[in-house]
Amino acid sequence: MKRKVAILGATGTVGQRFVQLLANHPFFEITLLAASEASAGKKYADIVHWHLPCEIPEKVKNMEIVSVDSNFDCDYVFSALPSDVAGPVEKRLVERGYTVFSNAASHRMDEDVPLLVPEVNLEHMKLVELQKTPGRLITNPNCSTIGLVMALKPIADLFGIEFVSVVTMQAVSGAGYPGVASLDIIDNVIPYIKNEEDKMCTEPKKILGKFTERGIEFAGFEIVAQCNRVPVQDGHMISAYIETSERVDIDRLIQAIENFAPLKGYKLPTAPEKPLMYLPAKDAPQPRLHRDLGNGMTVSVGRLVKVSDRALRFVALVHNTIRGAAGCAVLNAEVYEALYRTGA
Structure with missing residues (x-):
């Protein structure tokens, strides 16, 4: 069964890449899109300025945007929030028990947070075992x-x-x-x-x-x-x-x-x-x-x-928006799934 995932900052440049990469993913299913209060309550297709060279995936077009501080029914959260917003939002989510994969810079240099490029420093994923919060936070670099x-x-x-x-x-x-x-x-x-x-x-x-x-x-x-x-x-x-x-x-x-x-x-x-x-x-x-x-x-x-x-x-x-952003975060989630959820 696929893991349910939420995308924060889903209307932005990196958020759109998350939508594109996760729309037909074999491990994950998009169940929630979140953005600013100004976008909350509106359909994704009505609010997003879509600029990727493909159509908006059908399964998300009519999803209603929710606030980033909502309660999420999901297994994983992908964050494409701007760094000036991401820090406190991601911290609250982790304290509430969510596993967050972040593209933002806010927590990259935290001592117990992996700054992960799996092909380069896979062993750093073990840092999540030092985190003392109910949830976990994994970041990808600039x-x-x-x-x-x-x-x-x-x-x-x-x-x-x-x-x-x-x-x-x-x-x-x-x-x-x-x-x-x-x-x-x-x-x-x-x-x-x-x-x-x-x-x-x-x-x-x-x-x-x-x-x-x-x-x-x-x-x-x-x-x-x-x-x-x-x-x-x-x-x-x-x-x-x-x-x-x-x-x-x-x-x-x-x-x-x-x-x-x-x-x-x-x-x-x-x-x-x-x-x-x-x-x-x-x-x-x-x-x-x-x-x-x-x-x-x-x-x-x-x-x-x-x-x-x-x-x-x-x-x-x-x-920069695929390997350098959303793609690396999705790959981090796949690695996390393999190491911590399936026992590989």
């Missing part, structure tokens, strides 16, 4: 952070990491709807995105840190980041320079990327066959061409260059 740590994982495993410098070129959909004004972004690049650089400099250290009985021992490398908004609809580009602990071997790294499949035995519907894909073309990856690889769940890596014996650079691409 959209660019997800792409970065996916690409860093085989590098960290093979060579160790001492220093990371990263520049992002982030799509306008990352700003939500209505997002960035057209007169600001057309024919332009905006070299500032509020709070993004702080997230990029802190979240990877937790994700690539070591799980201990007392919590996460953060990774020791330093990160510097510069985040830019560019006139692309979907797909965040990441240009990174890495200094390593051991000598770099690009051929070994490419092989590790091509063989990267840590969730292969779990048979999870949202997990792509190739979570990482190496693209050897000199002009790859590109957002328009490669963001939808693996149904938007594959992070593509290209331009791998050995800079010195202990340094390399690369370009990576992540679909």
